[in-house]
Amino acid sequence: VPAVQPFADRLAGLVAERSSSVVLGLDPDPAALWPGAVESAAAKGSVAERTADAVARHCTAAIDAAGSACVAVKLQLACFERLGAPGWAALGETAGAARAAGLLVIADGKRGDVPVTARAYAQGLVGEAVGPFGPVAGLGADAFTANPLLGADSLEPLVAAARDHGAACFCLVRTSNPGADAFQDVAAPDAPLHEKLARMVDELGAETIGATGLSAVGAVVGATRPGLLERLRELMPHAIFLLPGVGAQGGTVEGLAPAFSAGPAAALVTASRSIVDAHVESGGDPAAAAAKSAEALRAAAWAVADGS
Amino acid sequence: VPAVQPFADRLAGLVAERSSSVVLGLDPDPAALWPGAVESAAAKGSVAERTADAVARHCTAAIDAAGSACVAVKLQLACFERLGAPGWAALGETAGAARAAGLLVIADGKRGDVPVTARAYAQGLVGEAVGPFGPVAGLGADAFTANPLLGADSLEPLVAAARDHGAACFCLVRTSNPGADAFQDVAAPDAPLHEKLARMVDELGAETIGATGLSAVGAVVGATRPGLLERLRELMPHAIFLLPGVGAQGGTVEGLAPAFSAGPAAALVTASRSIVDAHVESGGDPAAAAAKSAEALRAAAWAVADGS
Numbered sequence: 369v370p371a372v373q374p375f376a377d378r379l380a381g382l383v384a385e386r387s388s389s390v391v392l393g394l395d396p397d398p399a400a401l402w403p404g405a406v407e408s409a410a411a412k413g414s415v416a417e418r419t420a421d422a423v424a425r426h427c428t429a430a431i432d433a434a435g436s437a438c439v440a441v442k443l444q445l446a447c448f449e450r451l452g453a454p455g456w457a458a459l460g461e462t463a464g465a466a467r468a469a470g471l472l473v474i475a476d477g478k479r480g481d482v483p484v485t486a487r488a489y490a491q492g493l494v495g496e497a498v499g500p501f502g503p504v505a506g507l508g509a510d511a512f513t514a515n516p517l518l519g520a521d522s523l524e525p526l527v528a529a530a531r532d533h534g535a536a537c538f539c540l541v542r543t544s545n546p547g548a549d550a551f552q553d554v555a556a557p558d559a560p561l562h563e564k565l566a567r568m569v570d571e572l573g574a575e576t577i578g579a580t581g582l583s584a585v586g587a588v589v590g591a592t593r594p595g596l597l598e599r600l601r602e603l604m605p606h607a608i609f610l611l612p613g614v615g616a617q618g619g620t621v622e623g624l625a626p627a628f629s630a631g632p633a634a635a636l637v638t639a640s641r642s643i644v645d646a647h648v649e650s651g652g653d654p655a656a657a658a659a660k661s662a663e664a665l666r667a668a669a670w671a672v673a674d675g676s
Numbered sequence: 677v678p679a680v681q682p683f684a685d686r687l688a689g690l691v692a693e694r695s696s697s698v699v700l701g702l703d704p705d706p707a708a709l710w711p712g713a714v715e716s717a718a719a720k721g722s723v724a725e726r727t728a729d730a731v732a733r734h735c736t737a738a739i740d741a742a743g744s745a746c747v748a749v750k751l752q753l754a755c756f757e758r759l760g761a762p763g764w765a766a767l768g769e770t771a772g773a774a775r776a777a778g779l780l781v782i783a784d785g786k787r788g789d790v791p792v793t794a795r796a797y798a799q800g801l802v803g804e805a806v807g808p809f810g811p812v813a814g815l816g817a818d819a820f821t822a823n824p825l826l827g828a829d830s831l832e833p834l835v836a837a838a839r840d841h842g843a844a845c846f847c848l849v850r851t852s853n854p855g856a857d858a859f860q861d862v863a864a865p866d867a868p869l870h871e872k873l874a875r876m877v878d879e880l881g882a883e884t885i886g887a888t889g890l891s892a893v894g895a896v897v898g899a900t901r902p903g904l905l906e907r908l909r910e911l912m913p914h915a916i917f918l919l920p921g922v923g924a925q926g927g928t929v930e931g932l933a934p935a936f937s938a939g940p941a942a943a944l945v946t947a948s949r950s951i952v953d954a955h956v957e958s959g960g961d962p963a964a965a966a967a968k969s970a971e972a973l974r975a976a977a978w979a980v981a982d983g984s
Contacts, residue, residue, distance in 0.1 A: 395792070398808065399807060418809045419808065422809075446787070450805045451800075452814070452815070455764075456757070460760065479786075480786060480823060482853040486754075488705075488755050488758050489754045498706065499706030499707060499727040500707070500709065500714045501723045501727055504758070516859070517824075517825040517848060517851075517860070518853055518855060518856055519857070519858040519860070520855050522855055540825060540826075545826055546829055547829030548827050550828060552826075554862075554864045554872065561859070565859075
């Protein structure tokens with residue numbers, strides 16, 4: 369009996385319970401926070417501390433408003449770490465608010481480095497650091513994103529840590545930005561580079577497949593190129609797909625069916641601006657607009673996820 | 677007249693002044709700190725705070741011991757962020773100690789993400805975040821490393837921020853770990869992938885070439901594969917090469933001459949464990965061993981850098 373329940377099992381339970389495949393992306397921009405978060409932020413402390421407090425309140429409010437339609441949050445580490453130590457504290461606070469709302473926490477930092485450094489990243493994300501005064505707990509994320517450019521040896525410590533802590537490692541395979549084609553689609557002798565990455569994801573995850581048939585090594589695949597999904601699912605039959613790019617970046621849920629062919633928990637649809645900034649287009653209360661947008665995405669995605 | 681002096685100009689001045697091309701790599705492992713740093717660490721605070729304080733003292737002691745033989749420090753962000761908010765504070769403190777010792781600060785985080793997120797990383801590394809209570813200053817690094825897997829659009833905000841702040845962006849081209857060959861050396865139709873990355877580095881840097889003939893877009897090239905250096909220098913005549921892998925990873929300075937063919941400030945030799953952990957093999961005082969190791973590397977690297 370494993371000491372910890374694998375990520376895929378926990379995710380599958382939540383997906384079924386909430387009839388949802390939606391991940392709430394939190395990329396807080398201090399210049400575009402919900403007004404209530406700024407008004408209620410701490411009046412004391414440094415500018416960095418007050419800004420970070422406003423960021424934490426903004427994220428907590430978004431979780432309160434939209435979380436019940438979602439199964440996880442995806443926290444964009446760049447948006448927290450630009451505020452230094454107070455930003456890193458706000459990251460922990462936001463992760464705690466997400467857990468309290470029953471959501472899984474995906475730390476989106478796209479880390480990747482040589483093996484010794486990858487172990488340090490793993491300690492910070494899902495493990496703990498060993499030191500002279502006792503262990504120092506990391507963020508305690510349920511999953512994280514990783515950049516595979518450095519190769520399999522750079523990912524192995526991340527995958528091992530994920531497996532040991534019942535977490536998941538989502539490797540970039542084909543990202544959602546326009547410039548991705550210049551490298552990720554380069555034709556290697558046998559196949560495009562993203563197919564090489566997909567094969568590596570499948571191999572790295574082979575030893576971690578649980579009762580759900582899903583592994584602890586997932587894949588980030590942009591929803592902006594739905595034409596690639598069928599082939600990528602074929603190459604990674606056990607991987608959970610994390611699908612950014614729906615909404616603001618132009619992807620639609622209707623094109624995502626191949627990602628769900630391995631089951632309703634086999635893919636996650638992430639949306640950030642289209643939920644948190646919904647009020648910018650619709651007007652009215654940010655929380656109400658976010659709740660409405662998240663529920664609409666949940667229903668649309670579930671029709672695709674449950675139908676396949 | 678530019679408001680800020682370009683990184684390459686500042687580096688060239690330091691290299692000439694110190695007759696050095698050495699970068700002191702700081703990858704602090706809380707379980708292997710210098711004994712004096714642990715003994716003098718704060719006795720109060722949380723375990724994370726006390727550990728982070730010991731890390732900052734360790735790094736400061738290493739800078740005091742070895743810094744005068746070097747021109748820059750390379751701070752491994754993973755090793756600080758695994759200690760959470762206190763670790764991020766220790767990172768800032770270590771950067772301050774390096775600046776006080778006249779060293780440039782290279783933030784080694786290998787960040788890379790879609791353009792909107794890349795802008796957030798740039799704010800944290802070399803710029804400032806705009807928020808409701810005023811600007812929040814980032815780390816203020818002189819340079820940083822970046823992962824180019826997402827393509828040119830993901831790097832452009834990083835390069836623009838580097839240029840505007842007189843900093844440099846070092847893109848991964850060919851890393852020093854054994855697994856790097858599986859992707860970075862893949863044969864695309866015309867050339868290996870690392871050559872495609874090299875061409876992108878050259879293009880991204882073209883608009884930033886200063887009086888030294890060097891650009892604000894550098895390249896991380898592992899010293900473990902010296903056979904690639906000549907071709908990579910040909911493809912990137914204006915890039916500063918950041919060369920990890922000397923010492924513990926098996927690279928030698930003698931093989932690095934092609935990197936210096938564009939001048940003594942055109943390449944930087946980074947060493948971490950071989951300096952900071954020199955006492956583990958040699959015995960004796962860690963500071964004395966680090967000073968001796970750094971000076972030996974300075975002399976060996978300068979013979980190569982100045983001779984070409």
